[in-house]
Amino acid sequence: MKYLLLILPFTIALSCNSVKKNMNSKDSITKIVTTCPEDGICSFKTTSNKSFKILKDEFNSTYPSIKDGDNLLLEFQYERNKIPNVADSGYIEQVFIELNTNDIPENLVDENLQNVKLSFARLCFCRGQTGYYKITEGNLNIEKINDKIFNLNLEFTCNEVPQVITKINETFTIEY
Known part of the structure; x- marks a missing residue:
């Protein structure tokens, strides 16, 4: 039992290391600076050589079109934890920003x-x-920290639908 109690903190410390993901060299995941609501998970991703557009289908519903392009696409995502034993409890908010580097x-x-x-x-x-x-x-403010590192500070309102996320503060890197 003592042996198990000694190994447990070590195992927890190792499991808290960040997870490495398979990405091509044009994509980058940055450290989350934005305060994420406690009931979910937030992520921030940059993807090079993309363009973003909102399209409408025949039912007047909107959907994204992400295609190859010349710009940098920033994507922030908040995903609320699903409620156990409740169908359709998924909830996601995303913010997309297309930047000309x-x-x-x-x-x-x-x-x-x-x-x-x-x-x-x-x-x-x-x-x-x-x-x-x-x-x-x-209000969107992007501050250049050095040649490759930028700080993004966004405060916004979407009048069409309710929202949880209203502020984003992230530091990201651009690989030229």
């Missing part, structure tokens, strides 16, 4: 947020309150 804006406000195709997604079993939306109200 040759012309990264320092500060954008309200309607100018569409200069970087800033979009919000709410994905859940919430009739009439799910989909992808352009963000036109808020």
